[in-house]
Every structure is written in C-alpha cells, then in structure tokens.
Amino acid sequence: MRLRILFAFLSVLLCVKSALLAVDYGEEYTKAILIAPSVPLDVLLSADSKRKDVSGVSLTPVTGIRSDIQRSYGFHALSACIRNPSGCLTYVKPLLGKSPEDPAVDTFATVHPGVEIIPISARNSTGFRFQGTDFSVEEVVAMNFADIKRRALGKWNELSPNTYNVIDEIAISIPRYYTHSERRALIDAAEIAGLKVVALVDDGVSAAISYAQHREFSEEKQYHLIYDMGAGSTKATLISLSTVNDTLSLAVEGYGYDRSLGGHNFTAAIKEILVEKFLAQNIKISREEFTADARAMNKLWQAADKAKLVLSANTLTRVSSDNLYAERDFRCAVKRTEFEQRISEQIDSCSDPLETALGNFDLSKLQSVILAGGSTRVPAVQRRLTSYLGDAEKISRNINADEAVVFGLAMRGANLAGYKRRLIIDVLDRVEFEYSIASSETSNREVVIPSAAPVVGQLVHHNFTETAGKLDVILYEDENPFRSYSFDSALTLETCPDGLNYSGDFAVSKSGIVHLKSVRSLCYKEGSPVTTSKLSGNADFWGFKPLTQKQVKESVDRLSILDKHDEERIHREGIINSLEASLYEMRAYIEEEQVIQKGPEALVKKARKLVDELLSWLDENSLKSTSKEIQKKLDKIRHHKKRLDTYVQTPDEFLTLDKFIQLSNDSTTLMHELQDFMVTMSEDAMEMKESYDEFNLNFDETNAKLKLDKKEETETELKEVVEHINEFANIVKKLEEDPDQIKSKSRVELIDLREASLSAVEKLKSQMETLRTVHDLRIGYLRNQLRLAQKARVKKAMKEKAKRKEAEKEEAKKLEAKKEEAKKVEELTESQTLSSTPIESSTSTQQSHDEL
Incomplete structure (x- = not known):
C-alpha cells in the first residue's frame, strides 16, 4: 500500500511543470509572454483578445448582501474609470518606491482626479483609499501581476490539460534609472502575486536582445543605440554587439534618460x-x-x-x-x-x-x-x-x-532562470548610479561601486577605513542614503596592537539591487593578520522602506479575500444571467402555439405567473440575494420548463395501450431482477458467515464495523417503489381488460401516468445500483478482514511454534551443561584417586564422596 501511494505521489510530481512569465510592465500598457512547455512563444492576449493591456486596475463599489469591491482590468478598467473616477488606479508605476512628497504623486493626482491618495507614514510610502479600504501601490501592481498570471495559467491549462501547471517565476523589464527603492517595491509586488523575481531586466537591453537574436555579427563590435520613448519616460541605451567564440556578446556602452x-x-x-x-x-x-x-x-x-x-x-x-x-x-x-x-x-x-x-x-x-x-x-x-x-x-x-x-525580456529571463535556449547571449550589464558608504551623514564618503560599473550579478570587495571599535555603515545611491548597517566587534586596538581593519563584500544582484552581504574583521599582531572573524550586525532602510515579510503576508491575505469575492461575484452574476435568460426564454416558450395546445392549462398559467413574479424579484431583490437563493429560483423555473417540455414533446405513439403494456412488463421484470439480487445478497452473506464461523470469527461484529459513505436504501423506500410499480401494473391490467378506457383518458392524464411509471423505474434502477455497490464493498471488506484474520492466525501459530522450538533448544542446552558438569566432576574424582597415597586413599575418597 505504501509503495502504491509513493508511486502515485511521484507520478504527480513528474506531471508538475513550472513556467516563467516575462512582463514588460509599462506605465501605460503591459505586455506579457509565458515561457512554458507546450506553449508557443508569443504575446499573451488580454481578456478582450488584444496584444497589450492597460497597466492598472479600476475599483467599483458593489452593493448587495455585503459591501464589496469589484475590480476591472485592462481596457475594461478605462470604461470603469469614467463611471467611477475615485477607483481609477491606472498608470500607478511612477509611484512605486516613492514618498508622499515626491513630485510623481502630484502628477498622478492631476491625471487621476477623484482618487484619494494617502501617505503610508510607517514606510514613507504612498497608497490609496477606496470605500474605506487602504491599498499600497505594491498591492495595486500585484493585482495586475496576479491577473496576468491567471490568464497565462488558463491558456497553459488549455494547451496542456493533463499536467499540473505552476507559474511561480517572473522576469520584469524596468528602466535602468530605477532606484533601489523602486526595484524593491516592484519585487514586493511580484511576491504578493505569488511570483519569484528571476531578474529585473533593463528594457534597453531587452530591446537590444530582440534586435540581435535574428542577426549575425562578427568579432568586430557594431554599435547601435536603442531609443525608447514610452508613456512616462525616454531612455537611450548605447550598446555594442559582437560574436566571440561563437557566443553573441552584448555590452552596454552608454545610457541617458x-x-x-x-x-x-x-x-x-x-x-x-x-x-x-x-x-x-x-x-x-x-x-x-x-x-x-x-x-x-x-x-x-x-x-x-x-x-x-x-x-x-x-x-x-x-x-x-x-x-x-x-x-x-x-x-x-x-x-x-x-x-x-x-x-x-x-x-x-x-x-x-x-x-x-x-x-x-x-x-x-x-x-x-x-x-x-x-x-x-x-x-x-x-x-x-x-x-x-x-x-x-x-x-x-x-x-x-x-x-x-x-x-527580448523573455529571452534574457529564460537565460537567467536557467532555461535551455538555442541562442545564448553574454550580456555585460552596468549599474546606473554610484554607490558609496560613510560612517555617518556628516563624514566623508568612500566610493564602493562607481557609476556605470559592469558589476551586475557580481560581488564587490571593499576595505573599510574604520580601524577599531563599532562599525557603522550608511550606503548611498548617488547622493541619497537608502540603507544602514551596524556591526559590533569584540576586538579592539588593545587586543590587536598592530591594527584592526574591516573588509566587506557588496553584492549586486541580477536585479541591480546592492547590499552589504558580509563583513569581516582582521586583527593584526606583529604586523600580520592573526585573527579573522565574520561579524554579525543589524540593517535598516532609510527613507522608503520595503514591505516586511509580515506585511507581504498581510497583503497576500487581503488580496486573497478580494480574489475569493471576485470568484463568488462572477459565479453569482453567472447565475443571475442564467436566470434572466431562462425567464425570457420561458416567457416566449409559453406563448408558442404547441405549448398552448399540448401543455396543461393550469401548468401554463402557473408558469406565466412564476415568470412575472421572478422577473419582478430579479429587479428588486437580486442584488441582496445570495447565490444559493438565486440558484433556487433558477432551478424552479428550469423544473417548470422541463415539465412543460414533457407534455409538449412526448409523441402520441408513446401513449398507446401497447406502449403501456410494454412499460409495465419492463418495470415488472426489473422488480424481479431486484428480488433475485436480494436473494443473491443473502446467499453471499450466509456463505461469508460460514467462513467466519469456520475460523471462530465474529461475523456480526466485523460486519457492524464497516462504515460506508453511500446511503443504503431502506426497506421502506424499496417498498414504496414496488407499490408504485404494482399499482401501475394493475392500472395497465384494467386497461387491457377494457381497452376503451384509454380513449376516455385525456392526453395529460396519460402522460402523467407514463411519467409516474418512468419515475418509479428510475428510482428502482438507482436503488439497485446503490445496493450492488454497497454489497460489493461489504463483501470485499469482509473477505479482506477474513484474509487478514487468517494471516494473523497463521503468523501467531508460526510464532508459537518458533517459541516452542526455542524453549526446547534452551532446555537441551541446560541438559548438555549438566552432563558436562557431571563429566568434569567424574574426571576430577578419578584424577584425585590416582594421585593420592594408599593410606590416604580411603580418606580422600570419603571426602570426595562428601563433596559430591
């Protein structure tokens, strides 16, 4: 059993496939590509089949059984923005990583009148308030990413339905001038959406890769400039392209923005x-x-x-x-x-x-x-x-x-994520800003990484000028401090008389984020370093503060609730649309000539009244009703439609005496099959009980332990169905005796009689199926328990036999030991007899006998 479970689990694992999203998140429009098995490499279409989608989301209040928020994406968001400007959260990209005092906030407010912008003081960040609910900029961007992820996963599941597909990685294009704060905020947004950022890739490099991938280059460098004017900014990236050792090399040579x-x-x-x-x-x-x-x-x-x-x-x-x-x-x-x-x-x-x-x-x-x-x-x-x-x-x-x-982003992201691609491009990327450190805001700064240094994805080693005591480090991006570190060391100039120095490694991630990875202290004695120890310390952010793991989880939970509400609302709206469509369909149906002619007048009248009542209810109460209540109304109108269909669509040839006789015979035959099967059930049970008795096992106790999910049909329910079938058989018998009676019955009466019989037959079939299933499960369970009991008994007998053998073996050992000891005594006696004098012989023999 364990092996089967393990094999099934491994089979599921082998069917799990993961994928990478490449997202060009522009200020105005977003484009995305899914890199996954079985999925063609092409732009992911929006919900309305466009190759680009509006960046942002629109929030709309929903009235009903609870206060709720409806989210609209893409071009639907633009329409919603006109109806409800206060929820128009489009083009929010410039606010990522920005404080409330940043000019970008005023620019956003000018383009989005009606949106309530709020400061998030604890993080020196910006957010929005809608209908009393606050959202950070990261959460709004995360909504966009999550929507793209849902659409991409839906497409993948269509193309590869027999695998468990997971999209858990993302590569995002950004301008090279993005600061540390902006990059952190974008990574937080992706994390909230359940996506791990493989890399933030410069959009100029991405466009250059797109240009280069279908062209050939020699060893001599070619120089091109990517001029990219988007909705919110303009960038110029000077790049060189060449082929070295069959590998395409791309280097950033200059940048302006x-x-x-x-x-x-x-x-x-x-x-x-x-x-x-x-x-x-x-x-x-x-x-x-x-x-x-x-x-x-x-x-x-x-x-x-x-x-x-x-x-x-x-x-x-x-x-x-x-x-x-x-x-x-x-x-x-x-x-x-x-x-x-x-x-x-x-x-x-x-x-x-x-x-x-x-x-x-x-x-x-x-x-x-x-x-x-x-x-x-x-x-x-x-x-x-x-x-x-x-x-x-x-x-x-x-x-x-x-x-x-x-x-280009898709190619670069796939390479960085380790995906195998036919074309590998060696990219020499650079940081845009200068990174320097200082021990305090007033002290001189030391340059650690100069501007335009080609160190992306590398470690940069640095020796600090601080020579003793506590080490405080403030990390600057150009003129702006963004992170501080504090390290404690037990070493002093007294313990290190010839000097105490610190060295550290600054890591530049693939996403261009710089941080102090590690610090070591070097203690000098007699002119040489004799002690090297890694220091531990504390780090903090200056200015804008990224989300903590706790805050990320809170955002995930908050958006999960919105996702759940979206699913419920979409489901509810679908039921409402189905109900409305069914009502108008029913209204037209009951006015058709064949329905008026063949349908029972009372039923048609009742259906007409029900349609009017439900249409009125739909206008007045649907917004306040639950999905369950609406579904109940839908089921009701569908039931009436089905009943009317029965009267309208039942052919007259089904209402003849011959057809009723045939139906009676079929139902009687089915009832006899049920009786035969119940006899078989009884025989199987008796046979199984005999097997249990043969092994002195308690059949009733074992049988009572079986708990089945399936409902066993009771004798009362079976009796009711059998009575319906017998009653129908008696009616048909009377019709056979007097065939003229069938002519006296109306079409509606004959259909009711036929439907009642068909309903009883269906119930009987269902009960028989349930009985067979329950019986098979019960007999299988009892047989299995019997086999287990037999195995346990055999195992116990073998164990007892082995125990007896072991006891006999132990007894034999003891007997053998006694024999050995007696033999030794006898040999000792003989040796003493031979070595004693004749005078003492009698005395020694007597002593030996006494000892024995």
Whole structure:
C-alpha cells in the first residue's frame, strides 16, 4: 500500500511543470509572454483578445448582501474609470518606491482626479483609499501581476490539460534609472502575486536582445543605440554587439534618460487643447468647475490619447464626446500643427537622452538608432532625432516598437532562470548610479561601486577605513542614503596592537539591487593578520522602506479575500444571467402555439405567473440575494420548463395501450431482477458467515464495523417503489381488460401516468445500483478482514511454534551443561584417586564422596 501511494505521489510530481512569465510592465500598457512547455512563444492576449493591456486596475463599489469591491482590468478598467473616477488606479508605476512628497504623486493626482491618495507614514510610502479600504501601490501592481498570471495559467491549462501547471517565476523589464527603492517595491509586488523575481531586466537591453537574436555579427563590435520613448519616460541605451567564440556578446556602452518626458506629456497637451476648445464653445462654464469634474477629465484624457494616435498618421483628427459635462455634447477638430506647436518644448528635449548616452562617442561609428516604444511614432519626435543625427538613414524601424522589449525580456529571463535556449547571449550589464558608504551623514564618503560599473550579478570587495571599535555603515545611491548597517566587534586596538581593519563584500544582484552581504574583521599582531572573524550586525532602510515579510503576508491575505469575492461575484452574476435568460426564454416558450395546445392549462398559467413574479424579484431583490437563493429560483423555473417540455414533446405513439403494456412488463421484470439480487445478497452473506464461523470469527461484529459513505436504501423506500410499480401494473391490467378506457383518458392524464411509471423505474434502477455497490464493498471488506484474520492466525501459530522450538533448544542446552558438569566432576574424582597415597586413599575418597 505504501509503495502504491509513493508511486502515485511521484507520478504527480513528474506531471508538475513550472513556467516563467516575462512582463514588460509599462506605465501605460503591459505586455506579457509565458515561457512554458507546450506553449508557443508569443504575446499573451488580454481578456478582450488584444496584444497589450492597460497597466492598472479600476475599483467599483458593489452593493448587495455585503459591501464589496469589484475590480476591472485592462481596457475594461478605462470604461470603469469614467463611471467611477475615485477607483481609477491606472498608470500607478511612477509611484512605486516613492514618498508622499515626491513630485510623481502630484502628477498622478492631476491625471487621476477623484482618487484619494494617502501617505503610508510607517514606510514613507504612498497608497490609496477606496470605500474605506487602504491599498499600497505594491498591492495595486500585484493585482495586475496576479491577473496576468491567471490568464497565462488558463491558456497553459488549455494547451496542456493533463499536467499540473505552476507559474511561480517572473522576469520584469524596468528602466535602468530605477532606484533601489523602486526595484524593491516592484519585487514586493511580484511576491504578493505569488511570483519569484528571476531578474529585473533593463528594457534597453531587452530591446537590444530582440534586435540581435535574428542577426549575425562578427568579432568586430557594431554599435547601435536603442531609443525608447514610452508613456512616462525616454531612455537611450548605447550598446555594442559582437560574436566571440561563437557566443553573441552584448555590452552596454552608454545610457541617458529623461524621467519626465514621454507619451503622457503629449496626451496631456492634447487634453489641454480639448479643454480650451470646450470652454470656448461653452463660455458660461468656468475652467475651475469644468476641470474639477473627475468624470469629464477622465473622458477627455481617453479622447486625447486616441487623438494622439490618429495624429501620428494623419494631419487632422476629430474628437467627439456625448454628454461630456452638464449634459453638453462636445465636438471639435484638432490639427497636427497645433498639437506640435503645443509640445515644441518637449520635442526640443527629445534628443537630450540620446546626447547623454553618446557622450564623446564618434557618431560615424554608430550604425543605427533603433526606435522602440509607442511614442516614437510621433512624427515630430522622429524629425528631431534625424536633425540631431544629421542622417535620416541611421533611424531604424526594423523592430516592433511595442513588443521588442517583451520578446527580448523573455529571452534574457529564460537565460537567467536557467532555461535551455538555442541562442545564448553574454550580456555585460552596468549599474546606473554610484554607490558609496560613510560612517555617518556628516563624514566623508568612500566610493564602493562607481557609476556605470559592469558589476551586475557580481560581488564587490571593499576595505573599510574604520580601524577599531563599532562599525557603522550608511550606503548611498548617488547622493541619497537608502540603507544602514551596524556591526559590533569584540576586538579592539588593545587586543590587536598592530591594527584592526574591516573588509566587506557588496553584492549586486541580477536585479541591480546592492547590499552589504558580509563583513569581516582582521586583527593584526606583529604586523600580520592573526585573527579573522565574520561579524554579525543589524540593517535598516532609510527613507522608503520595503514591505516586511509580515506585511507581504498581510497583503497576500487581503488580496486573497478580494480574489475569493471576485470568484463568488462572477459565479453569482453567472447565475443571475442564467436566470434572466431562462425567464425570457420561458416567457416566449409559453406563448408558442404547441405549448398552448399540448401543455396543461393550469401548468401554463402557473408558469406565466412564476415568470412575472421572478422577473419582478430579479429587479428588486437580486442584488441582496445570495447565490444559493438565486440558484433556487433558477432551478424552479428550469423544473417548470422541463415539465412543460414533457407534455409538449412526448409523441402520441408513446401513449398507446401497447406502449403501456410494454412499460409495465419492463418495470415488472426489473422488480424481479431486484428480488433475485436480494436473494443473491443473502446467499453471499450466509456463505461469508460460514467462513467466519469456520475460523471462530465474529461475523456480526466485523460486519457492524464497516462504515460506508453511500446511503443504503431502506426497506421502506424499496417498498414504496414496488407499490408504485404494482399499482401501475394493475392500472395497465384494467386497461387491457377494457381497452376503451384509454380513449376516455385525456392526453395529460396519460402522460402523467407514463411519467409516474418512468419515475418509479428510475428510482428502482438507482436503488439497485446503490445496493450492488454497497454489497460489493461489504463483501470485499469482509473477505479482506477474513484474509487478514487468517494471516494473523497463521503468523501467531508460526510464532508459537518458533517459541516452542526455542524453549526446547534452551532446555537441551541446560541438559548438555549438566552432563558436562557431571563429566568434569567424574574426571576430577578419578584424577584425585590416582594421585593420592594408599593410606590416604580411603580418606580422600570419603571426602570426595562428601563433596559430591
């Protein structure tokens, strides 16, 4: 039994498959790819079959049997934002790892009027309050990740239904300029969603991998620049590509960025144009009251975003919004020229990141500027880049600007996670910031890792200038302290007369997170280190504080409750939709001519009344009712529909005397089969009892110990069914004796008679099946117990036999020992007799006899 259980467990383990999610989490849109067995490598479609989804979630209050929150994702979230602006938690990425005083919070508030932003003082972080419930930014992002995970798992289960599939790892694209706090916050969000972060990968590197994977390179370096303008920022990454020892090598050579320049600037500019045009058409409405309307501002933002896309391909677009504000419709046209005039300052600064990334690089060696990110489609942006480069031929559009990052991320994430891939790319990655340390905020800092150092995924060794006593370390990211360490050492200059130094190892993770991994003290005596000991200490965060493990668990529990409520609500809404559909179907059905003709008038009338009652109930009480209550109503209407179907669809040929006779004979035959089987059950039981008696075992006691989940049919229930069948047989017999009686019965009466008989037959079949199952289980159990008793008896007999043999053996040993001892005494006597004198012989013999 144990071996079978172990084999079954191992079989399940062998069928378990895990996978990796690659998520390009953009400020405005998110793209994802699932890397898993049996799943094609392609972008995961959204709930409405789009290749990208809106980043964020919309919360909507749900009224009903309890206060609840409904979450909408993707493009459905945008629609919900218009209806309920206070729950519009889209585009929250800029708030990750930010304090309440950060300018990004004010920018978010401008784009999301109506959202209540709250400070989380204990962590120096930002959150949201909706319907009295607080959510951290990490929890909102985790909702997005969890939604992507659910959709990916659903797709995988469809393609591989016979395995237990698990998605537990994720690789996420980020801008290189992300700080330690932002990276930590993103990792916390993934952990809340039940995903382990394999790595946070620079989106410029990801786009470069996507560009390089289908091309060949020589040993000589090729230089390209990835220019990525997304919704919230612009990045320029100078990379080199070459092939060394059949391995593609990618190195980051330069980097520049603008955190505040992106597509949202362009959308905001068009939105401002639309505000001005609306106010010009409605001069009695003030700017203050119009811009204070969160619903109107959300509608205008979405209209402006669509207009921006159209103006990338056309010189004119028309904007239309019904009931925009104060029951006023809005219509206007926006020209590309007025749009470009409004964003002229932003366009002038488009080349700044590119200039920073290139530095003193010789432009003649630059082979191409590869455009990535949706905002690079704006014609004014492309013109500015061409003007800066002085050569339009260098502008390259040979990658998918929207999906290059996520495909490159999938390759990089798979390599870092240890997945076997045909193409291995050796990436030389760099940190963006300078990392330094100091013993206090006022002391001088020592550079540990210089800016742009190629140390991602490595350890950096450092010797501290502190020479004695307690070691305090503050770790800086550029000018900003973000973590502190305190180490105690028992060593002093007295115990180490020739010097006491400290050394440490700083780890740079694959995600670019820097931390002090270990510290050692070196004690010098007579000029040489004689004692080396690893120190233990305390670490703390400065400024923004990541979530603790306890806080992560609390977030997981809170979102699990929301997930459960979502499942319940979706199930409940499904039942409501089914009930509504069934009611309207029933209303149409009872008006059909064949139903009116063949259905019992009372039943049709009752069904019509039930439909009216339930439709009224649905309008007034469905929101306050439980799923169980709604399901009960649905079952009721379905039961009535089924009853009516019976009267309408039963063919007349089933209602003849011959058919009734056949049905009576079949039911009687079935009843006889039941009687025969019950005799067999009794015989089997008697035979089993005899076997038990043969071995002097208590049959009744063993039989009573068996507890079955299946309900055994009682004699009363069987008797009722048999009485129904006998009653039907008597009715049929009377019809045979007087065939004219069947003509006097209505169609409804005949159908009722037939259905009653069929129902009794079905019950009898069910009872017989239950009896067979119970009987087989009982006999099997009794046989097994008998075999066990037989084995136990044989084992006991063998044990007793072995015990007897052992006792006989022991007795034989004792007897043999007595014989040996007697023999020794006899030999001793003989030796004494031979060695004694004749005079003493008599005395010695007497003494020996006395001793014996």
